[in-house]
Amino acid sequence: MATEDQSLPNGEMKTIDARHAPLWFCPLPACHEKQAHDVILEGLDEGDSISAAWDARWGGTLEGFVTHQGDRGSQPGVDRDYFRFRIFQPERVNIGIVNGSLPDTKLELLTATGALIHQEILGPGGSISFQEFLHPSSFPASYYAVVDGSAPPSFSGVGQAGTPCDQQNLIIRDAYLLTVAPEPRTVVDLIVMPPTVALGESTILTAEVDEPDGTNPGAGIEVRFSPLYGTGYVGCTVQSGSCVTSTDINGRATVSFASPANGTYPFAASAMTGGSDTASLLVGNSQIVASASPNPVSVGQPSTLSATIYDASGSPVGQGVPVTFSTGHPGFFTGNGASSSTSPSTVMTNAAGATWIWFASPAEGSANITIESDSAAPVVLPVEIINPNANLNIDITIGFITGSTNSSTYEIQAVVTDSSGAPIPGERVDFTASRGTLSADHDFTGPSGIADTNLTITTSGDVTVTATANSVTAGATFFGQVGEPDDNMLPVRQFSLGDDVFGVAFSPGGETLAAVSYSQSFRGWNTADFSSRWSSVTQDNSPGQLDFSPDGAYIMIPADDGVQIHRANDGGFHCEGTNALSRHTFGAFLGNTSYADVGFDSGAGLERVFKYTSLCGVGSTIASADAGEGFERLSHMDYNATKGWLAASTDEGYTYVWNTSGSRIQKLLVAAGANAHDTDFVTNGSRLAAVGYQAVKVFNTTTWSAQTFGATSLGPWKYSVKFIDNDSKLIVGGDSKIEMMDAASGASLRTGDVAGRAIEMAWNPSTGDLAVGTNLGSLYIFKPLEPNDTITPTISVSHPPEPFVTNSPNLTIVGRVTDNVAVTDFAINGAPVSLNTNGDFSHPVVLSPGANTLSFAASDLAGNGVTLQRNATYVVDSTAPVISSVLLAPTSGAPGTLFTLECSVVDGDSGVAFVEADIRDSGGALVTTVALSDISGSTWHVEIDSLQMAGGFYSIDLRAVDTSPQANQRLVGGAAGFTVAGIFTDGFESGGVLRWISAEGGIER
Structure with missing residues (x-):
């Protein structure tokens, strides 16, 4: 590393005198914390500089520098400035000094005891720069830079400066503490594998040491693992609170570690060439x-076997833990990178x-899959x-297809699972009917x-x-009705x-129904089954x-503060x-990303x-209603x-028609002096229905002439209107009722009852x-083109069979x-029972002793009901x-004699x-206590070995237990007896003659 250039302003030549370097002592603690080396610089004056830096080729960083300004010395001509710095590892250090014209400047590097490590002499106009390997006995180590003369020297580098202190009694010198910490020459990655072990099991700690560029530094680099955690390490030498080994x-x-107790063990690994890393081990099951x-x-067919592994703390173990699946049942494992x-x-x-x-088997039966992972107990x-x-x-x-005066056709579907x-x-x-x-007496199931078949x-x-x-x-x-729906x-x-x-x-494809209420409830259903x-x-x-x-990608919902855009696949908010x-x-x-809405100015x-040209944009005004007229939420x-x-x-009773630029096409009078509500176009726009x-x-919509429909069953208020059935029919919603009419003649066809005002309607041509x-918060689904549902639900009881006899009071009905269409209510013995999406149920009951009647009742929304009874005893x-x-x-007999015991045991229940x-x-x-074996259905047998018995008389108590839940038992005390090795006992003769004791509970002689 190049030294910092600073010229000497006066251009004079100064001489460095190495003799002015006695052993230096500083009384301040900050100046003598560690072993030190001295750098003595003499003959410098104001404006001169000294510098020290690591050679980048060898790694390391100079942590700090100090600068002293002014003349601190008292001996004429011999002022010295001291600089201390510390080396944290044996590396090469650069020491340099530059001046403009002073001759014979000398730079020395000394130890704390005054031993000369290296010296350089600077000629006129030259510079000093040398490199030296420093090998202190321990790290970090301190060194001194000493300057004689009146110059205010600087010691430059990177990091934290030291503390100045003054020499007393000897030659006055100014000392500056400089700390040098090298950048790590290597990088350490500590791996604990496995990261979780059971108590007493070992894990392997591996410190991977690399050069900064990722290359392999080779063998012989000392690595310290810490802390010790007792004597758990294997494969290293304990030194100064660490476990030491080499690459x-x-x-x-690599070292091995055996955990002394359950818990979490953090580890650190540091290389003597620099770099460290930490990792943890979890000990426990x-x-x-x-x-x-x-x-x-x-x-x-494959079954997906899923497993989650939790460590001893209850947390998932994380990525990369092997899990092994095995079984003796014939079959194959696949998927997820299975090893076999x-x-x-x-x-x-x-x-x-x-x-x-995945596991799939070609053979019927029970496949017991054993799952194993590290220290976890295996699971079957x-x-x-x-x-x-x-x-x-x-x-x-069964579904209605069509009807005429003379016939009706129904679709019959069989779903096989x-x-x-x-x-x-x-x-x-x-099929039979x-x-x-029938259009066909048989068919083959498809992928679903x-x-x-069809039935006419x-x-x-x-x-x-x-x-x-x-x-x-x-x-x-079911009830088959000839003709159109009732x-x-x-x-x-x-x-x-x-x-x-x-x-x-309904969505454009008809697969989704969405609805929203004034109280912000927003729901969606799959129309296939209305789940x-x-x-x-x-x-x-x-x-x-x-x-x-x-x-069909988005749903818009105008509200008080804006037009909310939701995703149509899950109802989630978009913007x-x-x-x-x-x-x-x-x-x-x-359009797909443009829409219009209304609001009051x-x-x-x-x-x-307002018209919006992007989903999340700002609407611009395109049209207005006339003054004094308002849009209400009942409108549409x-x-x-x-x-x-x-x-x-x-x-005010008017219906407005605009184009998408806001130009008014028509203003139509629907309900003079009263409210107009809903509107609906036919598919091609040739007609427009409006109610009020x-x-x-x-x-x-060509002549704007109006046809008036009676809808007499609805009363005066009409709130909603919808064309259905290829625009051939018109449905109008009123108070507590809806009415379907022929869209051409206006003839009334059917009506349906609802609770409250029918304020909004939607038609799904697909279904x-x-x-x-x-307005009371209900959402009804009608099928106006089909006859009313007259088909009762079907109750199938797979367990218990009919009749059913059991000796247990607990019974689960399945x-x-x-x-x-759909089951709305289902009960067993009057208690409501829930069904899953397939209509399956599982319901526990407690039986009374004797005969029990199990009553089932189911009904649908149309009121079609069915009952069923089963008997259980x-x-x-x-x-x-x-x-x-x-x-x-x-x-x-003598000890070791086998005494054979047999009896007859019968239970009639x-x-x-x-x-x-x-x-x-x-x-x-x-x-x-010995267990008897059943050898003939009623005869029970055992052989009693007397080898370990002391001499004397032994009596036998017999106990029999039945298989009922009550576990009824019979105990016969003293049912038999025998004597071992001629012991005379109370009432017995020599030789162990059997003493028959009167037996309770039906014993026979």
Whole structure:
């Protein structure tokens, strides 16, 4: 490193006298903390400089420098400045001095004891710069730079300056402490593997040492591991509180460590060439949490085996921990980088400590999967491999297609699934019907497990259809009606949003229904089964109308503070559009990223129409309603893409039509002197329907002539309107009712009842669903083109069978309830029971002794109900087994004699669970208990070995227990006895003659 250039201002030549370098002593503690080297610089004057720096080729950094200004010496001509610096490792140091013209300047480097390390002499106009390896016995070490003369020298570098102090009594010198700390010449990476071990197990600490550029420094670099943690290290030497070893040819220093106790152990590894790193070891038993899905799984189909590994503290172990799966059941492992397709197979955990693997088996049965990982106790995960056809399920659904004066056609669908609920493709399904004609008597299931056929009937009445697949038959009965649907529409589903449902819309593709209420409830459903897609709350208050973008990607919701844009896939908030006003009432999309809405300009007293050209932009005014007219939330904005027109109604009874530039196309009178509410264009924009107080009008958008419809069933108030069925029918919503009319003649076709005002409607041509929102927070789903649902739900009980007899009071009832639309209520013995999305249920009951009746009841929204009963008998076993015919042979013998004991045990109820014998000595103390084996269905047998028995008499107590939940038992005390080695006991003769004791509980002699 080059020295810092500073010229001598006076141009004089000074001589350095090395003799003026006696042993230096400083009384201040800061000056003599460590062993020191001295650098003596003499003959310098004001403006001269000295510098010290590490050679960058050898690594290291000079931490600081000091500067002393002024003449501090008292001996004439011999002023010296001292500089102390410390070296933290044996490296090369650069010492340099530069001047302009002084001759014979001398630079010396000395130790603290005055020993000369190196010296250089500077000639006139030259410079001094030398390098020296410093090898102090310990680090950090201190050195001195000493300057004689009156110059204010500087010692330059990088870091922290030292503390000046004065020499007393000897030659006056000024000393400056300088600290030098080199940059690490190497980089250390400490790896603890495994990072988690059980108590007593060892782990390996590896310090990987690299040059800064990543190259291998080779062997022989000393590495210290700390702290010691007792005597847990193996493979190193203990020195000064550390475990010391050296790198191998690969630059790695490795030691083993065995944990002395549970807990967390932080380690540090530092190389003598610089660099350090830390890592931790966790000692304790870890845990494996595992699951399989699906389980059971069909033969040949994969089940996903998932496992999460937790350390002793309960936290996930992190990434890179091996987890091994093994089983003796035939099968194959795949996925997630599995190490082998056959058992065992290993995968690695992710950052969350979790991992997975697929397992598929060609053989039925129970595959017990053993999961192992490091110090965790192994877990056995049972996976049931089943034949899908052995547990095949068939669900039948029926839907109306069309009707005429003489006939009606229904679609019959059979959904075939295995016991896990997975669809079974390619299965033949045979259909039958009790009346009518089938379009096909059989079909094969597709990828979704569905086979279908059409049924045409010519007379009304109950129709029973069956579907049979692989010897499994399912049936359903419904009322088949000839002709168009009946007059009164019944809702097929109903939801609650809590407050005025101002916004209702289906996505352009018909797969999603969204709705929003004034109280900010925002919900979405999948129209295939009306399962929930999202349920959230809007960010802004008082949301109004809701609309989908043409591409179905976004939903707009005008509200008080802006137009909220939500994602249509999950209902999540995307952004907000704003305008100059604070109130946004309703609006509609004009394109995929453009839309319009309305708001009240209180300053001008006018209702404004705003247009937004980007989803998250600022709306600009394009049109206004006339003064004195207002838009209400009960109103609605419609946009027709064919015409490029917008329509909205006001509280003064008018409907406005504008183009997207804001030019007014028409102002139409709908309800004179009263409110006009909703509007709707037909698909091609040739007609516009508008409703209001005592008004239902359809305008021809070419002539603007109006056709008035009666809608007499609704009363005076009409709030919503919608064209349906390819614009051939018109539905109007009023107070507590909706009415469907022929769109050409206005003839009334059907009506339906709702609770409250029908303030918003949406039509889904893909499914034939009509959604109706009310001011009381209800959302109804009608099928106005289909007959009312007359099909009752189907209750299938898979357990218990009929009839059912058990000796346990606890029973879990398992089954499924299905409906062609949806089950709304299901109860067992009057208690409500929840169903999952497939209609499955599992419900525990407690049986009373004797006969029990299990009552099932299910109903749908249309009020179609069905009941079912099952019988279950709970047999209470209170009779203990009977012990008889007790035989013992021989009855005496020397130690080691085998005494054979047999008896007859019979239980007339649940059967015998076990029989055992207590052997007692003559004092009644229990010697041992032996279990008898059932050798013939009622005869129980055991051989008693007397080898370890002392001489004397031993009596035998017999105990028999049945298999009932009550575990009834029979105890016969003193059922038999024997004598060992001629011991004479109370009442016994020599030789161990059997003493028969009267036995209770039915013993026979």
